[in-house]
Amino acid sequence: MSETTEKRIALVTGAGRGIGKSIAELLASKGHHVICISRSESSCGAVADAINAGGGSAESRALDVADKAAVKEACEALLEKHGNIDILVNNAGITRDGLLFRMSDDDWDDVIETNLSSCFTFIKYLARPMTRKRWGRIINMASVIGLTGNAGQANYAAAKAGMIGLTKSLAKEFAARNVTVNAVAPGFIATDMTAELNEKQQEAIVGIIPMKRMGEAKDIAATTAFLASEDAGYITGQVFTVDGGMVM
Numbered sequence: 434m435s436e437t438t439e440k441r442i443a444l445v446t447g448a449g450r451g452i453g454k455s456i457a458e459l460l461a462s463k464g465h466h467v468i469c470i471s472r473s474e475s476s477c478g479a480v481a482d483a484i485n486a487g488g489g490s491a492e493s494r495a496l497d498v499a500d501k502a503a504v505k506e507a508c509e510a511l512l513e514k515h516g517n518i519d520i521l522v523n524n525a526g527i528t529r530d531g532l533l534f535r536m537s538d539d540d541w542d543d544v545i546e547t548n549l550s551s552c553f554t555f556i557k558y559l560a561r562p563m564t565r566k567r568w569g570r571i572i573n574m575a576s577v578i579g580l581t582g583n584a585g586q587a588n589y590a591a592a593k594a595g596m597i598g599l600t601k602s603l604a605k606e607f608a609a610r611n612v613t614v615n616a617v618a619p620g621f622i623a624t625d626m627t628a629e630l631n632e633k634q635q636e637a638i639v640g641i642i643p644m645k646r647m648g649e650a651k652d653i654a655a656t657t658a659f660l661a662s663e664d665a666g667y668i669t670g671q672v673f674t675v676d677g678g679m680v681m
Contacts, residue, residue: 440490442515443661444468444559446498446551447525449476451624452574455650456522457481459658461489465520468511469493498525498551499543508558517562520661523552523596524574528626530585541588548592552599560603560612569612570661573600574653577620577676593618597672604670613669615660620676623647643678 443460447453449471461467461484469484471477474495484491496507511518526548529540552573563569578586579593597616604614621627621638627647630638639645656675659665674680 441465441519441661442468442517443520443522444470444511444518444555445522445524446470446496446555447574448480448493449473450480451626452619452622452650452653453522453524454480455654456524456657457491458484458489459651459654460520460522460661461487461491463658463662465661466490466492466515468518470496470498470507470525472497498555499546501550501554504551504554505558508555512559512562517566518559519563519566519568520570520572521555521559522572522574522657522661523555525551526574526592528586528589530589532585533587536588544588545592545595548589549595549599552596556599556603560607563612564607564610567611569607569610570665571600571603571607571612571614572657572660573597573614573616574657575600575616575618575672577618577674577680580618580672580674580680600672601670608669611666613660613665615665615669616672617653617656617660618672618674618676618680619648619653620674620679621647622653623649641679642676646677648675648677 443465445457448457448469457467457469469477469481477493481491481493529544573596575596576593578590582590600616
């Protein structure tokens with residue numbers, strides 16, 4: 434384990450698998466204590482257990498990030514325990530795809546609440562101690578779909594675009610307190626979700642990526658870890674596309 438200048442407390446939502454899991458593992462490898470959040474206790478618990486078994490420091494908490502009252506309660510409990518959360522990675526997200534005329538109100542609301550409103554809620558309850566300490570890193574996991582749009586994903590695109598607007602606004606609010614707020618916009622990343630696509634669908638995706646391959650979760654984790662580091666202290670309000678050249 435490579436130690437950082439100062440051990441930080443990091444919270445990663447959606448840490449039970451895929452990109453969130455990779456981010457949690459990388460932050461832990463850099464000497465941070467990582468709080469792994471996901472809806473499933475078994476998934477985020479397994480990630481935390483593996484980090485601890487490997488010599489890192491982690492804990493887990495099962496939480497539905499769309500439940501504002503539960504998020505508030507969890508944030509208050511974590512602040513009481515740790516005093517401060519230094520690094521917040523808003524990564525949890527879902528999809529409920531469908532063309533607009535077939536999209537139910539629940540499909541719209543669930544995606545907006547989980548992907549966008551959860552970011553607002555976590556930041557609302559965790560950022561004030563960061564501003565008092567005059568050090569903090571907030572990284573919001575957006576998507577290239579929030580920049581380009583995508584047929585059949587109006588809810589997802591709106592949520593991710595909203596995250597970008599939230600990022601830029603809060604970057605301006607928190608900058609004077611040395612709290613940075615940035616967004617990472619992944620392209621197509623090889624995860625459990627993309628593995629469910631058939632061969633023809635995967636070929637079509639690769640065909641629109643200039644680098645002719647999907648990215649890996651570690652690519653997103655590396656960008657996130659940099660933005661969480663001391664070296665990124667003068668970067669705020671930015672959107673980093675990690676997409677193999679899709680959006681230029």
